[in-house]
Amino acid sequence: MIPSTSLMTMGSCMWVWIWVWEYLCLSVGAQVNKIAKGFPVECNTTVGYVEQNYAAASEMRCALLANKNAALEYIYDGTMCTLLGEGLGISDARGVGFTKPYPLGQTLQEVANNKPTYGAPHNGNYISSKAVDGNDAKLSIYANEDRFLFPWWLVDLGDTYLIHKIVILPRYNNYMHHFHDIEIRVGTQLDTSGDLGTYKLFSTYKGPYPAPKWEKQLVVCERRDGVLGRYASLKRVTAEYRELIHLNEFRVYAIPAH
Structure with missing residues (x-):
């Protein structure tokens, strides 16, 4: 029989690994973001470029949801995850997330x-x-x-x-x-x-x-x-x-x- 203290330790480690995995997904996502970084890109028209709002516990969860729904970009305000252009991006089966296009903590x-x-x-x-x-x-x-x-x-x-x-x-x-x-x-x-x-x-x-x-x-x-x-x-x-x-x-x- 496994002691209860060991079970608690195992559970804590599992949650740590989940958050590490989400962090890595979010970091890798910066490399595949549909909003290009550092050079000019072609403008898009708003054909199908609509917003959808979802509740999300963290920005990491928001980024993963953006990947799952193949969104072009997301905006996270602390509680609400806004996805723009769902279905117009590329969904990655590995769970790679998209980064938000603007600096954290800044409002345009x-x-x-x-x-x-x-x-x-x-x-x-x-x-x-x-x-x-x-x-x-x-x-x-x-x-x-x-x-x-x-x-x-x-x-x-x-x-x-x-x-x-x-x-x-x-x-x-x-x-x-x-x-x-x-x-x-x-x-x-x-x-x-x-x-x-x-x-x-x-x-x-x-x-x-x-x-x-x-x-x-x-x-x-x-x-x-x-x-x-x-x-x-x-x-x-x-x-x-x-x-x-x-x-x-x-x-x-x-x-x-x-």
């Missing part, structure tokens, strides 16, 4: 709303500031002047931030196919020349924007490592003579740099 804040904006010459009343006015009505948009090659737009965030996520709503009631071949860059100095080549590449969007007419689909661009800067910009990098940039909303989610 939207920092572009109603900030100063600049851009290529605007078309009619579709001025640059309409892209950060918080109004996603169909004609509350920025649109560049017709026949302007390589149109661009940028927002001055007013301070330096570590930018992790940029969310774009292109025009969704017409001309959706105009939104393609886009570069999103982040800089530390104001550049109104339209060149923007000194800005660091944050992400790209090949497009074209696939939304059916009247359906608001967001273009989501994320960097797990974050890019430091004060100015967030957007530019089409192909020469399209009659295709304007139609920008309904441009939102920047970041952490203060100091």
Whole structure:
């Protein structure tokens, strides 16, 4: 007969090994996270990119659940596990978890709303500031002047931030196919020349924007490592003579740099 003290020791060891296994799964998960670290990636549209909430006792459990459900990423707030893009990721039979895309203990804040904006010459009343006015009505948009090659737009965030996520709503009631071949860059100095080549590449969007007419689909661009800067910009990098940039909303989610 095994003494009760030995059984207690065996039980304690088993729980230690369970937590060690979960920790290793979470650590390995950082290597296979769908949110790339350290280099720009293609933006995603929100086709099927919905959120699902689950109760979870720990972030490790949340990461394992993200793996099980093949989610693109997760957010854990201490009690609730939010999975984004379930079924769009890769589930690993070994139980390898996905890491959350942003630093632990940090909450991203939207920092572009109603900030100063600049851009290529605007078309009619579709001025640059309409892209950060918080109004996603169909004609509350920025649109560049017709026949302007390589149109661009940028927002001055007013301070330096570590930018992790940029969310774009292109025009969704017409001309959706105009939104393609886009570069999103982040800089530390104001550049109104339209060149923007000194800005660091944050992400790209090949497009074209696939939304059916009247359906608001967001273009989501994320960097797990974050890019430091004060100015967030957007530019089409192909020469399209009659295709304007139609920008309904441009939102920047970041952490203060100091």
